[in-house]
Amino acid sequence: MANQTISKRKRPGRPAGQSDIRERILDAAEVLFAEQGYAGASLRHVAQAVDATTALITYYFNSKENLFREVFMRKGCEVAKTRMETLNALMASGRQPSVDELVRAFLAPSIQLRHTKQGRAFLRLHSRLHMEPEALSFELRRKVYDESTRAYARVFQQALPALDEIVVMKRMSFIIGAYLYSFSDTNRMDELIPQSQMDNHIGIELDEIVEFATAGMLGMVSTLASSPVT
Secondary structure (H helix, E strand, O other), rough: OHHHHHHHOOOOOOOOOOOOHHHHHHHHHHHHHHHHHHHHHOOHHHHHHHHOOOOHHHHHHHHHHHHHHHHHOOOOOOOHHHHHHHHHHHHHHHOOOOOOHHHHHHHHHHHHHHHHHHHHHHHHHOOOOOOOHHHHHHHHHHHHHHHHHHHHHHHHHHOOOOOHHHHHHHHHHHHHHHHHHHHOOOOOOOHHOOOOOOOOOOOHHHHHHHHHHHHHHHHHHHHHOEEEOO
């Protein structure tokens, strides 16, 4: 009992006057993981960014891996939740949602993140997730997005009965890849169109990518429906 008491006393407590320190750590880690990746960003870098100690970060998050998990899940779960809420509202109308409506509902929560510095950092972090350790990245994607992605895939199939599940999932993966590349500002638009007047932060409009992604999801539907299997 005495040893346990000593151990607890040695554990760093929350600094006085910094009740928001946990959120500040998450914000700083989000930016650093987005810029440097999981391997490049250390707890020391995060601690320096918030003027804290690594011991304090360990107090709240236990390890860098857990910190990365919480950073990703904080906004990832919000995106997935909003997608499901919008899909449920569409289905509650009693009619089959159009492909355009489904694409818009799926993409809108992510493009909204572009309006804030932290949201843009999350999108960059998300876009490079495939470069992170597979055990961690696959676990996070399954945990955060599996339910909503599969739910949308089922409703896309209902809207496009000529397409089987494999084709729908392929086209959804194309849409996901396109929006992550575009929304995360890794698309070199400022280099390819240096004289463009696009705003640096909100240059990609939801209507543009919805039109593009809807056409992709609809592609070859009429041909598949009318052509014999060869």
